[in-house]
Amino acid sequence: MGKKLVGGLFAGLLGAGLYAAYQKLDENRKHQLKRDLKEKTDELRDRAVDYAFYANDAVSDFKDAFKDEFDHTKSTVKDASSDFAEKAKNFKSAKEADDVDHAAEEKADQDDIIVDARDAFGDSDYAKASTDGKNAAEHSSENDSVAPTDSNGQTDSDNSDKPTSD
Incomplete structure (x- = not known):
């Protein structure tokens, strides 16, 4: 709590000193100081707006890049999924054909009963x-x-x- 008190007293003394120095200035110097302060604040405001536009552009570019990557990944996953489904279908049909061939081989391997x-x-x-x-x-x-x-x-x-x- 002591640091806050000391900081508050220092800010108060600094403000009072600046006000006293301002009051001692002549009218030309007061107008020039006001004009310089206004220019600096306008410059700071313009810089802040520029940085806000830069940040907005960066976020927009990031969104576009992210969307492009997401679409690319989505299409890659879709292609891989369709390839996998096609391979699974081919495997299933090959297995069924293999089972049919195997059943035919087993049937052919069986001895027939000969009556004659x-x-x-x-x-x-x-x-x-x-x-x-x-x-x-x-x-x-x-x-x-x-x-x-x-x-x-x-x-x-x-x-x-x-x-x-x-």
Whole structure:
């Protein structure tokens, strides 16, 4: 609190001294001092207005630069987003195509059930016997004089002494 009191007393004494000095000046010097003070205040006011315009221009330039950078960043993000979406779509369709191809491969890899003995056994003896038996059955239906044969190529008369097992 002591510093404030001392500062106040100093300002009061300085003001009183300046007023006393002003009162001792002649009229020409008083007018010149008033004119100089007015010029300085006008100059200060003009400088303050100029700085305000400079600051306003700087803020406007900053806003424009920021808007340009923001638009550039926005377009970059939009492009990256669309690229990512396109890659994700391509990946999904490739994965689905891969799944379809994989399913087709699995289906192709599965063994088919073959009912025809000729296809299943090819050149083996069973296939020939089976073929002979079918041919014989076809001939027997056409011609009743031929005896039917079993899978071993034997006729029923040859198997009469063997019991049949079902």
